[in-house]
Amino acid sequence: MTEPSHVTAARESYDTVAADYARLVKEPAELDPVSRAMLATFAELVRPPHPGPVADLGCGPGKVTAHLAALGVPVFGVDVSPRMVELARTAYPELRFAVGSMTALDIGSGELGGILAYYATHHTPPQWLPTVFAEFHRTLAPGGVLMLAGHVGDDEHLRPTHAYGGHPVSYEWYLLPPDRIAELLHGAGLVVTARTVQEPEEGARRQTGTFLAYKPR
Incomplete structure (x- = not known):
């Protein structure tokens, strides 16, 4: 299947800004209290004995990813940018990271106990979100939990046209109303x-x- 153009744009852009992004983006401990609380809630929902690994997409x-691991979550990371994955593997060699796209995950059906999509879908055109959310549903085990923020x-x-460190980027942003996102998740x-x-x-x-959702049993 031909790769969607928005995936190519995201890969190329984040490969370009990766080093500055890693330097400038906040540490989880520096997030606001509500964001930290939602991550902690998600961690509580997907920690063992909840079945299955958790994918940070x-x-x-x-x-x-490392923050969730420190909270006891059996987590691994996936990113479309090979450069981002390289930086993650260097910073956290004890964790697993892989290159991949949310439009076609290299993960078996029903394999995951949880999915975190943290500031990861806003470069996805609205017409592609049903495909992405269908992949979330496919890869989650019954009872598996999604956190989308x-x-x-x-x-x-x-x-x-430019992002972190002033680097040129080619991705686009699509900001939908919360009700629309909830409808697409339900769909x-x-x-x-x-x-x-x-x-x-x-x-x-x-x-x-931020949305918490689950795949029905």
Whole structure:
């Protein structure tokens, strides 16, 4: 299958900005209290004896992957950017990281006890989100838990030209209303159990949304 153009753009862009992204992005301990609490809640839901490993999809340089591991989660990371995966493997050699795309995961059906998609889907055009969410549903075991977090908006389509460290990028941003994201998750067969919408932090411009959902047994 031909790779979707948005996946190619994300790979090339994040390969370009990887080193500066790893340097500039916040450590999980530096996140706001609500974000830290949602990650802790997710960790509680997917820790053993909950069955199956947990995939951190769009793991970037592995900071959140390592944070979940420290909370007792049997987690591994997947990212579309080979350079990001290289940085993650160097920083956290005790953890497993692989290159992959959320549109076609190299993970068996029903294999995962949990999925974290943390600021990982906002470069995905809305017409591709059903494919991505269907992959989440396919790879989750019955009872498996998804945490999806990221920027939300009023059907905004942004075309940034430069990012972390001033590097040129070719990806685009698609910021959907929280209700629309919840509808798409439901359409993929996932049951949303909780969601939060946070106003922008000081110096930021966009709301963020976090969703907890599960695959029915």
